[in-house]
Amino acid sequence: MKIKKDAMAGTLESSDLLVKVSPNTGIEIVINSDVNKQFGDQIRTVVDQTLNDLNVTDGLIIIDDKGALDCAIKARVQCAVLRGAEEENLDWSKLL
Amino acid sequence: MKKIRRSMLFLPGANAAMLSTSFVYKPDSIMFDLEDAVSIKEKDSARLLVAQTLLLPVYREHGIETVVRINALNTPFGLKDLEAVVRAGVDVVRLPMTNSAEDIHELEAHVERIEKECGREVGSTKLMAAIESALGVVNAVSIAKASPRLIGIALAAFDYLVDMQTERGDGTELFYARCAVLHAARVAGIDAFDVVYSNVNDDEGFLKEVSLIKKLGYNGKSLINPRQIELLHNAYAPTAAEVENAQKVVEAAEEGERKGLGVISLNGKMIDAPIIARARKVIELAKYSGVRKEF
């Protein structure tokens, strides 16, 4: 799956995150978190796993995390990617 | 023990913070809303967020039932919502704007297909019907009996009152609907839930309404603010006198049984099976929720 257009999902509210995706060659991930020092690696792992499950091969993924739980990170990344890839047909076995 | 459903807390499905923390308020059921509380533009994000949230173990750990209000099946979102939440393991799907038994049959067919597709035990997804129209109220009995998956029916006031050409007031406007929905639930042997009380700052008004629906016989109420949970649970908790009396009834019944008495009496009054059953329920509820606190 490739990111075809700019898209966003999520919010900047506490316990949430804002995910921005843009077209790019290859995968590039930038994580900007309130809790980066503590949980940076964990956030990164969730993001990587989520992108991997969706088979995202190209895209710039920018994340502004406000202390979100893993389930919110996963949901927001999925949503931004699906919006940016203009993907309508969801394979729930890969998303859940 | 049968699941106790007094409080059903509504949460907007697009709000990450509320979704992941609201279990701390310990409602009996949490209802994630994908319908009215979510704008058209956020339907996709809320669906994903709710689906991922349902996978969290915290609700099961706290004994909180998960309910998702999906969009109506005749919208572009309803079926997508259903695909997501059944697969994510939701306990109960709440269908808005249920007008007839056919609506439930349609929903049930989709649920069964999805259960089979994803390997979930067929029948394990429970259903709930929200009645929000004059037609729905009139059809309440057939709706309540439409499926063994139904665990309850709920009255929802907003659209119903528009349909009835009136508006929210002192409760007179809901008089017939409340009675009709409750009767339908009892005929079908399922739970009945009352409307939300939207003025979150008016505790007195809220408690007055709770007192009314409790007297009618409702199992509980839909809530929009976590503050209302404790108020509601307390109002539903038996009083110390009620518990004491119930204990006496049960003791008398047990003693009568031991002695092989056919007719049992307490303080000169005969107690029969329904009274004993009711007393056992009071004790059970007291164990679950404690004794009512007076404020």
Added chain:
Amino acid sequence: MYSLVDFSVVDISKSLSEREQIIQLLTLSDLNLDPQVNIFIVANMDGKMVACAGIDNNIIKCVAIDPNYRGNQLNLTLLDHVIKYANEQGHFHLFLYTKPENIDFFKGCGFYPIVEINNLVVLMENTPVGIKQYCKQLSEQRQNGAKIGSVVMNANPFTKGHQHLLEYAASQCDWLHVFVVNENVSLFPFDVRLQLVKEGAKHLKNITVHASSSYIISRATFPTYFLKDNIKIDYAYMGIDLLIFRNYIAPALNITYRFVGTEPYSQVTNAYNTSMRYWLQDKDVSSYPVITLIEIQRILEGEDIISASLVRKLLAAEQYEQVKRLVPDTTWNYLEANLDSVKKLIRSKGN
């Protein structure tokens, strides 16, 4: 957790009372109302306006929160609403102006500083890679040479004056990079302006004509440039635009010279030229190398100093023979072939 803050979108050109409330809020934060901002996202609590954020296309400005309501979720939620609103209007790449003391807060909202005018203003963008990626792309067009020059022009439309500037600059340099301002707020659309520059410079072999970006004389970097009335000139904003050029664009292409024509007519452009001497050449305002500014005299045609604004005036007056004297054949051929649409443009946009 159920906030009672009510967010709404306000067009202050249509609501005087809300305009007044916004001005009061801005004053509390020591800010002025920016004349280019009409749309505000405002937060109301208990019937009182407690926060506002202005948005002009993809540029967020005039963000203010009542001091009594700071330090909670309000600021994040406000920004969130602004970002969503911009999104709905189709803007994903956002810029933001604020005071340097707020940089850390806006970093927490996903904005990254581009350049800062000390203690006065900072321009931020909502991506960590925006300008970096742009410069990376630019650097692919880097040319070897000791003397690399640059010209930034709007070319609205391309005149003999522009052509002369390019010819002169190209003759002085090993290579010349020309940036055509990429905003569709001028009389001639960007595509046309770019095409006329390319055609008018075809005979020059050591030049690259670039479509400029958000980072060079854009609404974001230099909003005043696009104001119709030239009364208020904001030197701080000019510093922003020029520092971006000096700190990012020039290093990407090894540019060490910038050429401009002297400006007899436009007050804004003239002020910009003055600012250039300072922001490009002062050793203390930037740690990046100095860019030498070379101003050349405008050329005359008869008694007229050639300028694009004069050409537009003559077009509006339908004095086509006069126009023909001031523009290269390439531009004239275009104008002549598209006279009807040019007339329409002038009628709809003015000049």
